[in-house]
């Protein structure tokens with residue numbers, strides 16, 4: 281059985297009011313342990329809603345199995361938030377303790393761990409987020425925006441979730457901050473072999489990090505395929521209000537101009553190989 | 566649970582009630598509330614009830630939503646009913662029943678009073694929520710400001726008060742949304758809000774209240790800056806984008822309510838025999 285199995289998942293906001301919105305419409309897919317999944321979709325397509333279903337915050341219709349347990353059923357959702365760590369959109373707004381240490385320790389404390397264990401976890405999470413130890417005794421409110429974001433991410437990492445779910449963790453950060461958060465994620469994924477699901481509006485971030493991509497379009501799942509397959513269908517992506525990575529569009533233009541290259545290119549390495557191949561091919565012809 | 570709060574919520578639409586001038590709507594609502602307390606006999610209450618049902622129908626707001634606005638007050642309604650049924654003295658309907666040494670009896674007057682009380686509370690809430698359901702908060706405070714503007718003469722800062730009210734109303738949904746978001750975020754870090762004793766529950770609120778206050782202050786500051794950047798300097802010499810003008814439908818509504826009012830008083834006087842004192 282896959283680690284995450286989603287079957288016919290639907291969710292509506294505001295049921296019974298004039299403002300009823302279908303945010304998820306009959307979604308099915310499954311994710312294996314250790315995969316790095318990207319989630320893209322236009323604004324309001326239901327990304328955040330889907331992510332909040334994973335750790336039992338929302339109660340959708342349908343079935344959602346985490347390690348074989350259907351968390352849509354009553355009483356099954358207990359403790360699932362420790363197994364599936366969810367980092368919200370703009371998580372820095374949820375900091376509340378008077379020191380960074382206490383804030384990162386909030387999750388582990390709720391898990392009922394011992395003081396010593398909590399300390400280890402906080403240090404580990406801090407290192408993971410690339411923050412220095414001096415920060416621990418500071419108030420989270422005197423940090424910069426990027427630092428706050430890292431503290432918030434560390435607060436979830438400290439729970440050592442089996443599945444890490446992040447809702448646009450890099451939105452609104454400077455390029456360096458963004459790259460370092462994503463690099464840390466890659467590291468977490470590789471070292472610990474944990475499953476990571478990452479939603480983002482930045483196609484380059486998705487291309488650089490993920491193995492497979494979920495594409496949402498108006499509450500429905502449009503595609504769930506490997507990155508190169510998804511970016512090959514750039515026409516469709518553009519139709520549903522999405523973009524492709526910069527490199528992909530460059531190669532598409534080349535293809536249109538009549539150069540013998542493939543579509544679905546998204547990394548620099550691929551691009552280099554492709555150009556060399558095209559050059560050689562051109563010579564031979 | 567927070568989503569159940571419907572009082573003060575506005576549902577856009579273009580029904581007759583939506584299009585009425587907000588000033589007129591406020592005046593009519595006040596008149597109507599007075600009417601509810603003037604009505605004394607069962608007959609006039611029946612008339613007022615029918616009138617309210619017509620209003621609900623005219624507003625094109627689903628009756629379900631209106632019932633929902635009554636939910637928070639269900640306890641009070643039940644409580645007054647029970648109290649009235651058993652405590653009002655008068656002609657008993659049946660012989661007193663003896664339960665654990667307590668004498669229970671239901672009187673004819675008690676039953677009537679209970680019915681009237683329930684109707685009164687229900688209609689009061691229904692129509693006042695109709696006002697907020699069909700009037701946008703901005704129009705509402707605008708209307709209040711205009712109605713109170715004569716107070717300017719005695720140096721009451723009417724505009725400032727109404728601006729404060731507008732801002733407060735404007736931020737209720739935002740803060741509710743924010744609270745929900747923060748609650749969800751803390752829940753995903755394993756905090757529980759519905760377990761444990763009183764102290765534990767109170768403590769569980771800290772992770773919500775602190776970020777909420779921080780963001781409320783941040784918002785207030787941003788809003789103040791934004792207002793200053795647009796040269797807001799209080800109500801003095803400020804003109805308005807929206808000018809209200811009373812038109813035929815406003816006068817017709819006023820006449821209708823006055824007619825119902827007059828009818829109620831007439832019924833009270835004519836049917837004095839069956840009027841009961843409340």
Ligand SMILES: Nc1ncnc2c1ncn2[C@@H]1O[C@H](COP(=O)(O)OP(=O)(O)OP(=O)(O)O)[C@@H](O)[C@H]1O
Pocket residue numbers: 293294301302303321322323324325326327328329330369
């Ligand atoms: N708390 C809520 N109450 C009512 N409707 C909501 C709520 N949250 C989201 N929605 C609606 O559900 C739909 C999906 O929203 P969601 O937040 O999942 O989108 P998203 O893909 O995450 O968008 P973005 O890229 O802007 O974050 C939208 O139409 C939105 O208006």
Ligand SMILES: [Mg+2]
Pocket residue numbers: 327328329369447
């Ligand atoms: Mg979102």
